[in-house]
Amino acid sequence: MSQFENVSVVKQANVYFDGKCISHSVQFADGTKKSVGVVLPATLTFNTGVPETMECVAGACRYKLKDGDWQSSRAGESFSIPGNSSFDIEVVGEPYHYVCHFG
């Protein structure tokens, strides 16, 4: 499924790290919130509040959970980050397109 149906989308984007990561917030009829976004080539560290699952839609990244090793994620793959934690993400070459699932 390449698109979300019957959702609301916030017009203003979320811009992180001077635009190295840009996302738009999406909300489903049941109140579930996700975001659709892009990480441009960069190495960034993100903090989580609630747990997150990063689903790769296109491109690829390497990521490292706190106290974890570097691993890869590409289109069709996902990785999950605990709440109140952090992770490093490295994108090289092409942008990493993602859906972020919360909770």
Add this chain to the structure above:
Amino acid sequence: MSQFENVSVVKQANVYFDGKCISHSVQFADGTKKSVGVVLPATLTFNTGVPETMECVAGACRYKLKDGDWQSSRAGESFSIPGNSSFDIEVVGEPYHYVCHFG
């Protein structure tokens, strides 16, 4: 209205100019398509196929239509570009958040 309701949104972003402009495509129940996007600080030239209206959601830009003068657009303001034409856009400082209306 800060968000679109009952739309579909394509998960993969449109990335232009090495990420200086990133948008997500949105489709309405009646088939109308728009995009929600961001232009980071840069001066870019875009070509149009169909006519477009650029509605500023947050931030500001300067723009120049073909054979026109530089003008400003800020949150709540819009400008329209003819089809099969082009326009220059200059963003300084904060990102320019927009909705692009087609046709």
